[in-house]
Amino acid sequence: MVVGVDAELEEWSDDDVSQAEDVGLIVSHWREVPASEKQMCQVLRPLGYETSLVAIRRANSIAMLFICLTLSAVIGLREQWRKGQLRVIVEKLYNLRSHTRRNVYIKRLIWPLTDFERCLRFFGRMPG
Numbered sequence: 001m002v003v004g005v006d007a008e009l010e011e012w013s014d015d016d017v018s019q020a021e022d023v024g025l026i027v028s029h030w031r032e033v034p035a036s037e038k039q040m041c042q043v044l045r046p047l048g049y050e051t052s053l054v055a056i057r058r059a060n061s062i063a064m065l066f067i068c069l070t071l072s073a074v075i076g077l078r079e080q081w082r083k084g085q086l087r088v089i090v091e092k093l094y095n096l097r098s099h100t101r102r103n104v105y106i107k108r109l110i111w112p113l114t115d116f117e118r119c120l121r122f123f124g125r126m127p128g
Contacts, residue, residue: 001074001122005081006110007062007090043092046085051077055094062094062106071123074116081111 047053047066050073054065068074080086087109095103 001068001119003066003068003074003077003111003119004115005064005066005086007064007087007106008108008110009060009062010105010107040093040096043089043096046080046089048073048076053093055090062090064090068119071120071125074119074123078111078116081109 044053050069052067054067056063056065066077068077077086080089087106090109091104091106
């Protein structure tokens, strides 16, 4: 199941995002991170084994597609989103992968309830 989440960036971070190198596309699954990138592995660990992430930089936001293999992965991701932990994970990951001098900060993560409900229906956990 693919979960779409949009990260709206703080306005003053926009310049840093547009100047970032090597961040146009991030494809990650923390089990596949080389040992040389231990920091990234630590950042991705909370996503678990059943979730992968594809992030694409856009004008003033980062579009993220999380690929969740199980219902528990979707529910865990939603819980991290609800608690604000997902925002922190994405900020850390983006700042590790970018080569800008200032950190990028996410104003808010947008994951509509209707999209979450679509994921639940996919796994047969909600009437359709």
